[in-house]
Amino acid sequence: MSPLYIARSKSVAARMVGGEMMIMSARDSTLFDLNDTASAIWRAADGATPLHEIVKRVLCAEFDVAPEAALQDTEEFVKELAGHGILLVSEEPISREAK
Amino acid sequence: MSLMAEMGQRAMDLGVPLSVHIDITYRCNERCVHCYLDHDDHGEMTTAEIKKLLGELAEAGVFLLTLSGGEIMVRKDFFEILEYARELMFVVKLKTNAILIGPREADRIREIGVDGIQVSIYSHRPEIHDAVTKVPGSLKRSLDAIRILKSTGLNVSISNVLMKDSAQDYQGVRALAAEMGVHSALDPMITPMMDGDRSPLQLNVSATALKEVFRDPAFAADIKEMGDSPTEMDYVPCSAGHSACYVSPYGDLYPCVSFPLPSGNVRKQRFIDIWNHSEQLNEVRSIRIKDLPNCSACGNVSTCSRCPGLAYMEGNMRGPSTQDCEKSYARTGIESVNLHNKKAAAASGLVQIRGLGGNSTLVNIKSSTLMAEIASA
Numbered sequence: 001m002s003p004l005y006i007a008r009s010k011s012v013a014a015r016m017v018g019g020e021m022m023i024m025s026a027r028d029s030t031l032f033d034l035n036d037t038a039s040a041i042w043r044a045a046d047g048a049t050p051l052h053e054i055v056k057r058v059l060c061a062e063f064d065v066a067p068e069a070a071l072q073d074t075e076e077f078v079k080e081l082a083g084h085g086i087l088l089v090s091e092e093p094i095s096r097e098a099k
Numbered sequence: 100m101s102l103m104a105e106m107g108q109r110a111m112d113l114g115v116p117l118s119v120h121i122d123i124t125y126r127c128n129e130r131c132v133h134c135y136l137d138h139d140d141h142g143e144m145t146t147a148e149i150k151k152l153l154g155e156l157a158e159a160g161v162f163l164l165t166l167s168g169g170e171i172m173v174r175k176d177f178f179e180i181l182e183y184a185r186e187l188m189f190v191v192k193l194k195t196n197a198i199l200i201g202p203r204e205a206d207r208i209r210e211i212g213v214d215g216i217q218v219s220i221y222s223h224r225p226e227i228h229d230a231v232t233k234v235p236g237s238l239k240r241s242l243d244a245i246r247i248l249k250s251t252g253l254n255v256s257i258s259n260v261l262m263k264d265s266a267q268d269y270q271g272v273r274a275l276a277a278e279m280g281v282h283s284a285l286d287p288m289i290t291p292m293m294d295g296d297r298s299p300l301q302l303n304v305s306a307t308a309l310k311e312v313f314r315d316p317a318f319a320a321d322i323k324e325m326g327d328s329p330t331e332m333d334y335v336p337c338s339a340g341h342s343a344c345y346v347s348p349y350g351d352l353y354p355c356v357s358f359p360l361p362s363g364n365v366r367k368q369r370f371i372d373i374w375n376h377s378e379q380l381n382e383v384r385s386i387r388i389k390d391l392p393n394c395s396a397c398g399n400v401s402t403c404s405r406c407p408g409l410a411y412m413e414g415n416m417r418g419p420s421t422q423d424c425e426k427s428y429a430r431t432g433i434e435s436v437n438l439h440n441k442k443a444a445a446a447s448g449l450v451q452i453r454g455l456g457g458n459s460t461l462v463n464i465k466s467s468t469l470m471a472e473i474a475s476a
Contacts, residue, residue: 011212013189015157015188017160018109020109029215031102033105
């Protein structure tokens, strides 16, 4: 199975407000409040690092969780955010221009 | 509570500057009769200064950014500013008369991405709207632009400012908005000039007309929005200075666009230093509803939309805002303490001073004869 790559969409608005990452979808102005883990994944979404590497670095390093289970949860999460246009997901690295 | 409301409350609790309104210019291509601005350029911030400010705002945690004016589109660097704001990931709202927006500009705005565009419309009748803006053909141009913006998928809304000579057209504006598929909101607030000149207030809608508008069932939602204030006395009056502020084209920082209390200048100090240390902002932050001498005892306090900025412009930021008292009266039919006192003073020719005994006793001093009498309220 090909690795997934994720990149932050440049069409969203995002800010840490009082310690919480707030993201607004440009598509429908839906507001999202990311927890610490999701926020760390969002920040690591550079389009170049494979998702499994991000999971290993962000989740497995901090939590006692098996890499496979963590990757499965994260894939669901990133697909949900992709559905709102907040993250781009691809089986190829995502260039800066594409974001 | 919605996530947006939760975020707003968290920002209020933590003193985070969540929302900033910047007027990037006071220059304008319309000359609206009720406008509170001097349209001459007295040294606006340069592109570089505005970009520097935007960087400081992002660093300070500002999320919601309103770009307004004057007319934003008269600045040649408008798109450069907007692009930079979006690079910094602000939620951007624009306020414009839109008469300089055609298909090319609309496409560019859509491409850059904004959360909303608000366009002021004063009447559905050209002769009324154009008389307000003093620009012939301006209604048609604004409406054409709204349709173009809407067709690109942008979120467009109409702000319908109620004035003496146009208030009767509010239903026409509402119908026009519905036909174009955009939201329309009533704005009954005419404010004094920034320099304190109160002459624009003569354009305020009459009490009778305001009452008619406020009691129109079609506007129930709008009315709730305008009067949905907290009832608890420890609450702060509004977000001005607490989680929101305003910056003029000259870099002057105020608690709100309607609250011209000079609190610092971003050309001389970093934004966050003004936000954290301004004596004026700290004074605004110290006010609680229970501290307001007239309003805390008023029967309308739970539904009043008292604007501390209007109170400040009336002479005391802790005092009542008579304009809001009039709106409360139009909504509820119950006179505020302030209106009651004003009316009683006018009727009797007495100057009233509230006695130490609280609400029940008034010491009335007849100004002409210096005779004092005690009266029960």
